[in-house]
């Protein structure tokens with residue numbers, strides 16, 4: 571029998587930390603690798619470390635802090651928001667209920683719209699490093715092969731047993747991303763649309779895996795987000811995802827043949843080999859730092875626009 575989740579205790583703890591005007595955020599934000607700097611734009615900010623909250627784990631990944639940030643974001647009076655400064659990934663050893671626990675807590679606080687960010691590798695030559703991809707759909711091999719975050723007894727009798735995901739990524743929220751980019755005078759190439767492949771990690775893709783995902787229709791690949799999207803949809807939230815491309819995934823058209831190289835060498839005609847790029851988390855964080863400002867402005871602008879859209883209330 572699964573241990574019951576301590577929602578009541580978490581909500582009581584949060585209530586004790588928060589002033590009245592921050593107690594009911596309507597917009598939730600998840601900050602991906604290297605993107606927690608968003609909190610610098612919050613006003614009247616209250617930071618609640620995860621270790622003060624029953625049910626919350628600790629994020630162990632560099633570039634992920636372990637705290638919830640509450641504050642007002644956007645021009646004028648500002649909109650009350652809550653942001654996860656750091657998320658939990660299944661590859662860290664966290665169970666799915668733990669990975670998505672903060673999302674369910676956000677829903678219980680009254681959050682209706684969720685903006686998720688992440689870092690990803692590009693599988694699509696037309697989507698270079700530094701692009702922010704507004705996700706329109708996902709390809710989640712783990713969901714299809716026995717690692718679905720909703721396996722097991724339902725978390726609540728109010729949740730559907732069979733959750734549809736054909737409409738997971740809110741067109742109304744995605745629209746706001748492009749309107750926000752226009753307001754900020756970003757170049758057309760700064761933002762793209764695409765499909766996110768979720769893999770469990772923590773290994774990066776082999777070239778053959780990258781090629782498989784590309785052939786399957788994915789544009790970018792990452793190790794997070796989909797469990798959060800699934801839980802958020804189960805909780806009835808509107809969801810949008812913006813994925814910052816931090817590196818290219820190597821997808822060769824052909825493999826270099828070692829046999830041909832040896833044969834060429836033996837024949838006295840050595841071939842000059844291209845040096846293949848090897849991705850690292852430092853590189854992911856570096857691009858995150860470079861683009862954090864743009865991501866921050868986009869999120870802030872989307873937060874300002876949400877209250878103007880009746881179907882997002």
Ligand SMILES: O=P(O)(O)O[C@@H]1C[C@H](O)[C@@H](CO)O1
Nearest residue numbers: 602603688689793794851854
């Ligand atoms: O939490 P996100 O998805 O932003 O982090 C990405 C995926 C892995 O956790 C890590 C790999 O570098 O970055």
Ligand SMILES: Nc1nc2[nH]cnc2c(=O)[nH]1
Nearest residue numbers: 689690691791792793854
């Ligand atoms: N799986 C995966 N996750 C990433 N996160 C940032 N870059 C990558 C990548 O190339 N592959």
